[in-house]
Amino acid sequence: MSDTREQAWQLLRQHVQSEVLLKHCLSVEIAMRSYADKFGEDVEYWGAVGLLHDVDFEKYPNDHPNHAREILTAAGYDNQFATDVESHAREWQQERTLLQKTLLAVDELTGFIIACALVRPDKNLDNLEVKSVMKKMKDKAFARAVNRETITTSAEAMNVDFKEHVEFVTKALAQAVKMPEYQELPLVG
Numbered sequence: 447m448s449d450t451r452e453q454a455w456q457l458l459r460q461h462v463q464s465e466v467l468l469k470h471c472l473s474v475e476i477a478m479r480s481y482a483d484k485f486g487e488d489v490e491y492w493g494a495v496g497l498l499h500d501v502d503f504e505k506y507p508n509d510h511p512n513h514a515r516e517i518l519t520a521a522g523y524d525n526q527f528a529t530d531v532e533s534h535a536r537e538w539q540q541e542r543t544l545l546q547k548t549l550l551a552v553d554e555l556t557g558f559i560i561a562c563a564l565v566r567p568d569k570n571l572d573n574l575e576v577k578s579v580m581k582k583m584k585d586k587a588f589a590r591a592v593n594r595e596t597i598t599t600s601a602e603a604m605n606v607d608f609k610e611h612v613e614f615v616t617k618a619l620a621q622a623v624k625m626p627e628y629q630e631l632p633l634v635g
């Protein structure tokens with residue numbers, strides 16, 4: 447693992463104790479790294495933004511992400527990094543960059559995909575089919591807390607085909623869970 451990744455992970459661990467939230471941050475990191483690779487962008491930077499996007503959530507659940515900047519700048523991250531993290535606020539008014547659009551588009555989707563894998567008898571992301579995720583998107587009783595509209599509109603803003611987006615993120619998660627750095631806190635299980 448790179449120093450960039452190690453530094454981000456250490457900072458996250460200082461501010462987040464909840465395993466559920468840590469797993470969420472890891473899954474967003476995976477999706478961000480994969481999309482950065484696909485788009486020819488900076489994989490380490492995108493990954494660090496994904497990993498730290500909810501760094502203030504545990505301490506300030508009702509005022510998130512408004513405390514991310516102070517945490518990040520105190521740890522040496524620059525203003526652009528803090529802005530990239532802040533941009534996933536739903537009420538963000540400015541036009542989002544590709545990185546920022548991607549962050550929003552994978553934030554809730556990763557959790558939804560993992561929820562779909564968890565209800566499979568084998569709890570296996572490898573065998574999770576896109577059509578099953580699409581079906582569960584329409585099943586309002588399933589993972590009720592997940593806002594479907596945020597998932598679909600953010601994908602539209604990214605200008606990606608929704609099915610391809612689901613497939614891409616599912617495959618990214620399925621591959622990453624086999625890597626050593628994601629074994630300590632299994633994303634599915």
Ligand SMILES: [Fe+2]
Nearest residue numbers: 470499500553
């Ligand atoms: Fe998040």
